Amino acid sequence: MADLPFPIRKECPPGACVCQRDDLLDKPDADLTILRLTKEEEKRLCERIEAIETYEELLRVSAKLQQQLGIVLTIEPGDNEVRTVMGLTIELAEKKGLCRKTREAIPAAIRRCMKRKPEIIYALLNSRDLFGL
Structure with a gap:
């Protein structure tokens, strides 16, 4: 593993994670x-997410996650009805x-965030076509 020009996440204790961090570091390309996304950056990211005020802002953060870190975030209504934030996948x-x-x-x-701002859940549900058309 070569020295990297940026700080990276510390390894997890053996057996505690399945992230395959070492395999990733072993590949030169x-x-x-x-x-x-170090532990400190993850904490800042979570604080930022919790401070989101609108559905549009949530979409922007999701796009940034994919653009900057390659993380694909999916938020969808659950298989059953959505009465609370726990009904979301x-x-x-x-x-x-x-x-x-x-993860x-x-x-x-x-x-x-959604418990604090339930209007984000409503906007998410409104963005989905009720009949799947």
Whole structure:
């Protein structure tokens, strides 16, 4: 592993994560941008997500996650009716180097944001076609 020009996420304890961080670092041509999300940066990102005020802002943050880190965020109504924020499916797509804790922290931050601002849930549901047309 060569010295990198930017700080990267510290490795997780053995057996605690399945992010395959070391495999990613061993490949000379691998895209290491996901490793730029250190624990400190993850904390700042979650704080930023919790402070989101509108659905449009949530969409912008989601686009930035994909653009800057390669993280694909999916937020959809659950299979059953949505009465609360827990009825939503919030997932990060599988990506080598994406820590298990990050996979849990970002959706949790989004849920906290939506509990604080339920109008974001309404806008999300309104953006979906009721009849799937």
